[in-house]
Amino acid sequence: MGSNVLTETERLIITEFDVSMAECVHLNSLDEDNRNFVPDEVFETVQEAEETIGFLMECYKGTEGPFVYPVLLKNGENIGYVQAVPIGDQWEVGYHIAARYTRNGYASEALEAFLLVIMTRLGIERIWGVCREDNRASRRVLEKCSFALVSCQTGVYHGQEHVVCKYVYAL
Numbered sequence: 001m002g003s004n005v006l007t008e009t010e011r012l013i014i015t016e017f018d019v020s021m022a023e024c025v026h027l028n029s030l031d032e033d034n035r036n037f038v039p040d041e042v043f044e045t046v047q048e049a050e051e052t053i054g055f056l057m058e059c060y061k062g063t064e065g066p067f068v069y070p071v072l073l074k075n076g077e078n079i080g081y082v083q084a085v086p087i088g089d090q091w092e093v094g095y096h097i098a099a100r101y102t103r104n105g106y107a108s109e110a111l112e113a114f115l116l117v118i119m120t121r122l123g124i125e126r127i128w129g130v131c132r133e134d135n136r137a138s139r140r141v142l143e144k145c146s147f148a149l150v151s152c153q154t155g156v157y158h159g160q161e162h163v164v165c166k167y168v169y170a171l
């Protein structure tokens, strides 16, 4: 494994960002599902993606996060990311797989491997998964990765009122 590689699965490499990924990150982020479900993770320009990547690369050096890692196919194609984001003194996972690569099991394959590594690194025994009730694909990913449903309640999510489902994963 290269020095910046976090972990590998049968089909995927989970690694650290570098600035050369800005164009892929910009293009991957423009999906309709991403716009709909996670609008604050859409980068309208390569420059916006570059700035965010710069920030995220700095975050690797600290302990506060967010910790976001690109997901690559073994041929190097950048297909999305997995992340651990602090919420108070707890942590929450997040993920995006670009639309043209979805429904191949990539998000669940990446998340399953990521959970083990990131929870060990952070020294935590549980982590949250939070998504809109109508985000069926995301809920399915959490369920496939053995997250347990804790609640589904109306709340503010990305600035709008939605039914939000909270899941937890415990080692």
Ligand SMILES: CC(C)(COP(=O)(O)OP(=O)(O)OC[C@H]1O[C@@H](n2cnc3c(N)ncnc32)[C@H](O)[C@@H]1OP(=O)(O)O)[C@@H](O)C(=O)NCCC(=O)NCCS
Binding pocket: 033, 034, 037, 038, 094, 095, 096, 097, 098, 101, 102, 103, 104, 105, 106, 107, 108, 109, 130, 131, 132, 135, 136, 137, 138, 140, 141
């Ligand atoms: C959610 C997302 C990461 C899923 O990526 P993926 O690589 O397709 O995920 P997987 O293939 O591992 O699993 C998806 C599961 O959802 C199911 N699914 C996909 N779309 C669905 C839909 N509209 N309704 C019901 N199930 C759906 C798939 O069939 C699959 O389940 P299965 O393996 O039992 O058949 C991807 O769609 C995405 O990035 N969406 C936009 C960003 C986002 O919503 N992120 C999460 C925020 S909480």
